[in-house]
Amino acid sequence: MNPSPESKKKSRKRVTVPQLIEKKRRGEKITMLTAYDYTMAALLDASGVDTLLVGDSMAMVVQGHENTLPVTLDEIIYHAEMVGRAASHALVVVDLPFPINHQGIHEAVRASGRILKETRCQAVKLEGGAEQADVIKALVTAGIPVMAHVGLRPQAVHTMGGYKVQRNREQLMLDATTAQEAGAFAIVLECIPAEIGKELSESLQIPTIGIGAGPHCDGQVLVINDLLGLTSGYVPSFVKAYANLKETIQAAAAQWCNEVRENEFPGDEHSF
Ligand code: KIV
Secondary structure: OOOOOHHHOOOOOOOOHHHHHHHHHHOOOEEEEEOOOHHHHHHHHHHOOOEEEEOOOHHHHOOOOOOOOOOOHHHHHHHHHHHHHHOOOOEEEEEOOOOHHHOOHHHHHHHHHHHHHHHOOOEEEEEEOHHHHHHHHHHHHOOOOEEEEEEOOHHHHHHHOOOOOOOOHHHHHHHHHHHHHHOOOEEEEEOOOHHHHHHHHHHOOOOEEEEOOOOOOOEEEEOHHHHOOOOOOOOOOOOOOOOOHHHHHHHHHHHHHHHHHOOOOOOHHHOO
C-alpha cells in the first residue's frame, strides 16, 4: 500500500542550503513543492524536486480551515516528521506556525529547535522581512537555516484585508534585502507583480522562490494539492493544475462502490 517503505528507500545525496545558493549563481531554476505526509513526500522526493515545504497551508488543504492561522506547532511537527522520514533527496523546510516568530527570539529558537530535533527536517520558513531581522539572525546563529517569506503573507490575512497582490515596491525591497542581510538563505515571494519579482531576483544574492511572483524568480513553489487538481472551490489564478486527481479519485471511489454493490468486487483473484 505504501509507495516506498523506509527499508527500500534508495539513499541519494540530500540537496543542501549552499547548493541552492549555487544553483542561483549558475542560473539553474529551483523547484519546491509542499508535502504534508509520508506517501506524498516519498512520491515527490522520487520526482527529483529540490525542496519540500511542510507549509502551514496544511491548515487549509489538510485540516479544512479557512486560513492558515489555526495550525499549531505540535501539528506541524507531527506532519513534518512524516515528510522528513520520507525525503532522502529534497531539502525539507518547515513553516513556523502563527504567531511563533512574533513571540520573541527565545520562543522562535525554541520552536525551530524542536522542529529540527523532532522531524529530521533541515530548515524553517517564517513569514516576514525587515521586522523579523533579529529573529532570522538568532536562528541562523543557532545553526538553523531560515527561508524568509515576503509579499503576501497569509498569516497576516486579516491585516492585509484578504489575499491580495502586494505592490509596495519600497517595502518589498526593504523586507527582502533585510532578510538577506540577517542571514536568510532563500526568500519566498508571494503574490507580487512580475516586474518587482524580477528586480528582487536580480538584486539579491540569495535565491527567490516565487508563487504568483512571475517567471523571473530563481525558483517556483506550488501547493501540491493545487498542482494535482485536488483543490475544491477557489483556486488562485497563479496556479497551474498538471493533473485532475479530484475527478480521478471520485471516479475510482464511485466505481469501487458500484462494484461492491453489484457483487463484482472482490472477485476470485482477490479472494483466498
Ligand atoms: O504554506 C505554504 O504552503 C506556503 C507556500 C504557499 C509558499 O507558504
